[in-house]
Amino acid sequence: MNETENLDDIALDCHKLIASQQTLLLSTATANGAPDISYAPFVQDQTGCFYVFVSELASHTANLLQNPQASVMFIRPESESHNLFARERAVFGCKAEEIPHDDEIYAVQLQALSTKFGEVVNLLRSLSDFHLFALHPENGRYVIGFGRAYIIDMNDGSVRPVNSKT
Template identity: 70%
Template sequence: MNETENLSERAIDLQELLASQQTLLLSTASSSCVPDLSYAPFVRDQAGCFYIFVSELAGHTANLLNNPQASVMFIRPESETRNLFARERAVFNCSVKELDCDEPTYAAQLMALQDKFGEVVSVLRSLSDFHLFALCPESGRYVAGFGRAYTINVEDGTLSPFAKKQG
């Protein structure tokens, strides 16, 4: 198998990992730069942005409103992993945008969330403290195991070997 075929197969593995997940791990920072790790159910659009609908009661919501950047991670469950030191995972650094309820994307993504997660979304929509955010990847890294780390081209989903930065 040549390098191109291998990268194509790994890109398929990455898409399968993302498709197998219903929630994302969410890393945000408070206004005083304290890191906060949480999770949220999500849907993804054709452009590759992730949409989450979260409450003001959660610390990550204030963090996203005050600092519109986040990292998200998708990771293979422990029960499906041979070696816990080499779990398959993808991490994306994202710009964050809150969607206003009058934007066309707002209704479409809330409907996508409701289609995926059921009536609980219609209940959450009735609560005034929920916000819809688009988390749009700016860069990404995919680790398929030991010695198999790749940079994700967030425009087209292709992979290239990850090169550690010198310095």
């Protein structure tokens, strides 16, 4: 197998990891800059943007409203990992954007969330403290083991080794 085919397979594995997840790990920063980590159910659109519908009762919502930078991580479950020091994972640095209720994307993505997660989304939608955020990936890294780290191209989803000069 040539290097290009191998990188294509690696990129496909990255996409499969993300597609296998129902939730993402969400890292935000508090008003004083302290790191804060949580999780949220998500959907992803065809552009690669992640959408989360989160409550003001959760600290990550206030954090995103004050500081629109976040990191998200998708990680292979421990039970499926051969070595817990080298779990497969994809991490993205994202710019967060709150989607207003009257925006067409709001209805589209809430329908996508409802399709994926069921009636609970309709209940949450009736609560006034929930916000829809688009998490636009600006950079990404995919790790599949020791010494096997790749930069994810945000334009086409391809990968290249971290130590690559291109």
